[in-house]
Amino acid sequence: MSRISTCFADLAKANRQALIPFVTAGDPEPGITVTLMHAMVKAGADIIELGxxxxxxxxxxxxxxxxxxxxxxxxxxxxxxxxxVKSFRETNNETPVVLMGYLNPVEAMGYEAFAENAANAxxxxxxxxDMPPEEAKDLVAALKGKDIDPIFLxxxxxxAGRIARINALASGFIYYVSLKGVTGAANLDIDSVKAKLAEIRGISQLPLGVGFGVREPADAANLASIADGVIVGSTLVKIVEENADQPDKIPGIIGETLSKFRHAMDNAA
Amino acid sequence: MPKDAVNSDSRNSDFDDLLNLPDEDGHFGPYGGCFAAETLMAPIDELREAYEHYRNDPDFMAEIDADFNQFVGRPSPLYHAERWSKDIGGAQIYFKREDLNHTGAHKINNAVGQALLAKRMGKTRVIAETGAGQHGVATATVCARMGLDCVVYMGSEDIKRQMINVFRMRLLGAEVVAVESGSKTLKDALNEAMRDWVTNVDDTFYIIGTVAGPHPYPAMVRDFQSIIGREARAQALAQTGKLPAALVACVGGGSNAMGLFYPFIGDHDVELIGVEAAGDGLETGRHAAPLNCGRPGVLHGNRTYLMETDSGQIIETHSVSAGLDYPGVGPEHAWLKDCGRAEYAAATDIEALDAFHEVTRTEGIMPALETSHALAHVKKIACNYGKDAMIIVSLSGRGDKDIHTVAAHEGIEI
Structure with a gap:
């Protein structure tokens, strides 16, 4: 079982939901990212999404x-x-790390080389x-060949047809985009998310993470009652931006914020 | 030895399979496809189904033809540039006069087609990206005519270079949104338009201006622009009794070139030559010539040749012509290049400006700076052909919009 599947299985046994923070690697400068990843784990992150x-x-x-x-x-x-990621793994062998990004840098490296390098890291x-299931066959094969979970939106x-098609390729978890819009938009509607998650569960056995538009700990708490994981992205990246001129402080501030999300989620049910 | 003009009945089947592309998932060989975020797949599917339906609907196609005829002013003439042909020596040069279309460029052909499709699909709001502003003006124009709300995204750098077109769009009732991200040019405007579309999928139709983007855009835009080549082919036969030896067109995204080339793809002996922007020179790295100097990658919904770093980041491009200032190119061009049916040259800023002046003075036709790149290449190759050979250049747009740029290059303030 992959680290991601193990993580969701353990959480499910404890009746808890995954807190999945997103930060962009190298923001605001490359030296801080590994420290920030460890700080997020300490503050309660179950899985780290690295942009x-x-x-x-x-x-x-x-x-x-x-x-x-x-x-x-x-x-x-x-x-x-x-x-x-490799340097994070030197002292953390448990917390799953998911890379999130666009296809072109992966194309430039080559699918097989990327899968191998990513597995080694x-x-x-x-x-x-920007890789829907229609175009995903080759990269998914390369990733699965190295036991890396391909995550889909x-x-x-x-x-329903598209969800089934995605489910046939995806492993680890499914990332449900909570709204029609881009990351960081403000129109989260819990009821419609709830209805859609029910539809997805009718098709897929995979754990469901929900992201886009999760701004406040209360949003995370609401989502935790209906999803298996909550992804917090733009809210954290905004904090990084506000403190870009003093990067050393960022791990501490992000850790504090993330603790509040953790607390809200754990006390939701 | 001069290359001879080809005979009118020389349609050859060697490249006929190219006419059946893309495949049903939008691929031209390894290029094209549909590389879009899941958030966009539903509207893209909806568009694909609608286009598939209406392209086979005689009533819809007749509506387009009527607008081409009465609103755009088609057919555009095929004009023999006699004096310029004599000056440069060699082949007889003919201009396919897309500059005479309403709004002054080929862009209106595609805007009419997509806006009529938007209406059929019940969409009330149209968005578009624009570089030089020609596609934005064409879109704003058809939206005014059809009563559709219109928002045009334009890089703030391009807005500075093309103030006249920005004002034209506003006069036509469009909202022009300045894009401040990235390099603040066409590619960033495209990113921003995609973001708008994701957010407003229910009522919004995205009119992409070139033969790029996720399937079905490259094929759909090509189909709407193919009127250029269909007319040119019939006109060549009617006016000279033969097909041209070569077609030459500038290539940014490549919609005017694809529109001219496509109906000739089966005419094996007709050379297809695209001309990219070499900017300061291909050797300087400051250019917009992905087919000459780039490599395959994925951007803006399709796999194609891109200008990118070794690690796959998109590079800022440079060209005196805002309309060619784009790091990618339509996927069908990428495939035509790889399989050898078309060749792709490049012309520098200076070569294009020289051609701009020459054609303006000898023919009384002021070409757009984009078009001037194609003309610059014709100057280089005309002497390789005999006097009886015919070269058709896509005179894709008129140059009025560029006079500030031309003046600035000569140190003149107007």
Missing amino acids: VPFSDPMADGPVIQRASERALAHNVSLYDVLGM GVDGVLTV VAPTSN
Whole structure:
């Protein structure tokens, strides 16, 4: 069983939900990312989602877009991101790490080389935002060949046929996009999320993580009552941005914020 | 030895399979496809089904033809540039006069087609991206005519270069949104339009301006633009009794080139030549020539040749012409290049400006700076052909919008 599947299985036994923070690797500077990852684990993160910077992040809102720009100002490449995961793994062998990004840097490295390098670094899952199941066959084969979980998005507009198609390729968990919009948008509607999660559960046995638009600990608590995991992204990346001129303080501040999400989720039920 | 003009009955089946592309998932060989976030797949599926339906609907196609005729002013003439042909020596040069279309460029062909499709699909709001502003103006124009709300995304750098087009769009009732992210040019405008579409999928139709983007856009835009090549082919036969030896068109995303080339793909002896923007020179790295200097990757919904770093980040491009300033290219061009049916050259800023002046003075036709890249290449190759050979250049747009840029290059303030 992969680290991700083990993680969700253990949480389910304890009747808890996964807290999945997202930060962009190398933001605001490459030296801080590994420290930040450890701080997030300490604050209660179950899985870490690490954004791979890309010059043209089409599905992201302005907050995560600017995070990519800050990281790219330091020339943070996919190789560098894998190096960060490797160095995180030197002292943490339990917490799953999921890379989230766009396909082109992976294309540039080559699918097989990427899968091998990612496995060697200790990556557990890969979500390529602009690769729908229709185009995913080759990369999914390469990832599964190295026991890495391919993570896919399901959107509010995904119909049953698409969900089934995604489910046939996905492993680890399914990432449900809670709203029609880009990351960091503000129109989270719990009732419609609840209805869609029920539809997905009718098709897929995989754990369901929900992200996009999770701003407050209360949002996370609400989602925790209906989902298996909650992804917190733009809210954290905004904190990174606000403290970009004093990167050393970022792990502490993010840790504090994340603790509040953890507390709200654990006291939701 | 001069290359001879080909005979009119020389349609050859060697490349006929190219006419059946893309496959049902939008692939042109290894290129194209549909690389979009799941959040966009439902509207893309909806568009694909609608286009598949209406392209086979005679009533819809007749509606497009009527607008081409009465609103756009088609057919556009095929004009023999006699004086310029004599000046440069060699082949007879003919201009396919897309500059005479309403709004002054080929872009209106596609905007009319997609806006009519939007209406059939019951969409009330249209979004578009624009670089030079020509596609934005064309979209704003058809939206005004059809009573559709229109929002145009444009990089703030391009807004500075193309103030006149920005004002034209606003006069036509469109909202022009300045995009401040990334390099603040066309690619960033495209990113922003995609974000808008994800957020407003229910009522919004995204009119992409070139033969790129996720399937079905490359094929759909090509189909709407193919009127250029269909007319040119019939006109060549009617006016000269033969097919041209070569077609030449500028390539940014490549919609005017694809529109001209496509109806000639089966005419094996007709050379297809695309001309990219070499900017300061291909050797300087400051250019917009992915087919000449890039490599395959995935951006904006399709796999194609891209200008990118070794680690797969998209590089900022450079061209004097805002309309060619794009790091990718339509996937069908990528495939035509790989399988050898078309070739792709490049012309520098300076070569394009020289051609701009020459054609303006000898023919009384002021070409767009985008178009001037194609003209610059014609200057280089015309002498390789005999006097009886015919070269058709896509005169894709008129140059009025560029006079500030031309003046600035000469140190003149207007």
